[in-house]
Amino acid sequence: AGSGGSGDGAIRTVQRARMDAIDGVSLLLSQTSCGVPGRLHSKAQSTVSSIVGCLIPQPRLDSDDVDDGKRTKKKKKKARSSSGKEHAKMYSNEEANKREVVFAVASSYLAMLRGHVSEGQNFVLVWSELRHALDASINSFVQVLAGGDKKPGEVMNDCMDGIHYILQLIDQCVNYRSGCLLENNDEADDLSGVLEKLFEETMYKQLDRKSQASSLSLLCSLWKAKPDHSLFATRFGRFFPSLVKVAGGANGDASVDPALVLAKVLLPYLPWGVAKRSLVPALLAAAAQRSPEDSSLILLHAVATANLSPIPAGEDRMVVGDRDDEAEDALFWLHHANDCSISASRFDALVNTCLGDPDPMLKTRDGIARIGFSARCLPFLSILGAGDAG
Secondary structure, eight states: HHHHHHHHHHHHHHHHHHHHHHHHHHHHHHHEEEEEBBBBTTTTHHHHHHHHHTSOOOOOGGGGGSSSSSSSSSHHHHHHHHHHHHOOOSSSSSHHHHHHHHHHHHHHHEEEEEEEOGGGGHHHHHHHHHHHHHHHHHHHHHHHTTTTTSSSSHHHHHHHHHHHHHHHHHHHHHGGGGTTTOOOOHHHHHHHHHHHGSSSHHHHHSSSSHHHHHHHHHHHHHHSTTTTTTTTHHHTTTTTHTTSSSSTTTTTOGGGHHHHHHEEEIGGGGGOOOOOOTHHHHHHHHHHHHHHTTTHHHHHHHHHEEEOOOOOTTSSOEOOOEEEGGGGGEEEEEEHHOOOOOOOHHHHHHHHHHSOOHHHHSSSSHHHHHHHHHHHHHHHHHHHHHHHHO
């Protein structure tokens, strides 16, 4: 017991030393970047570029990979093989741990910059560097995929770690004070233009779980910060049908189930006019296509009970709940269900999901929970069915 306690104490000492070092380095960096109150120093851009640039994956190419195109196929194959071996040595566990520390420093440093600036226009150079880093990371990933390296390994780990950490840094900045640093739509436009590359169907499937979760989180954060952005529905909506087909893991990890993430994290913050055209149809289709054991009821429940953003003035709202004048107390909004459109076959599938055999359900805690979920979903479905029939 004594040796175990001594070991724990040593670990805590090392962890404290690491955190002190991270705080010290990030504070030093901020001192070189913060100018007069509310503004960043002229040297800030090079400092941000240097620290964030350390997170960008650098797939190592053999020098023969860039030539006049006259090499034989045999030489090309040999070059790719040697390149992979060199890179595997470069991105070891030690390198991964170093990058994790760099991310911690960058995160703390950018938090200090966010606290220093007073307006979004003074944060433009930081957005520029973060956007460049994400774009460069995605390009490196594309380069690796083009080389035929699609299996887990050192090269892929390098790319995945870089993309994951940079997405997290951007997410932190977007979420700061409800998106106050995205002062106008220009930065949101530029960021979303780079982010959408990750949601291309062939690209998204190649991302690891943490990068998928980070990309979804940033999508939700951007759209929540700018819910009325005119381009987001067009830019991201085209990916919803393919995204919601990706189910969560066997352990029920909802963080990488796009449909559940979009239903729970994004849907409640979208104006209904936007949600009903782009997101809700895809979510209902996904719920209908899944089996009852594969989160279909949870997904349907998230859609049926979403506390959606207020309907613009002039539109009628019909609320069913204890107090019709308080949207927050509403269990269901008839207006929303009537606006939804779904095929008869999918409607039948959703009803069957709710109307399972009640006898087995009553014998387990999970079964009773399912009955509760169904009780919240059936009124929504009855209105949805009536609207569809009409």
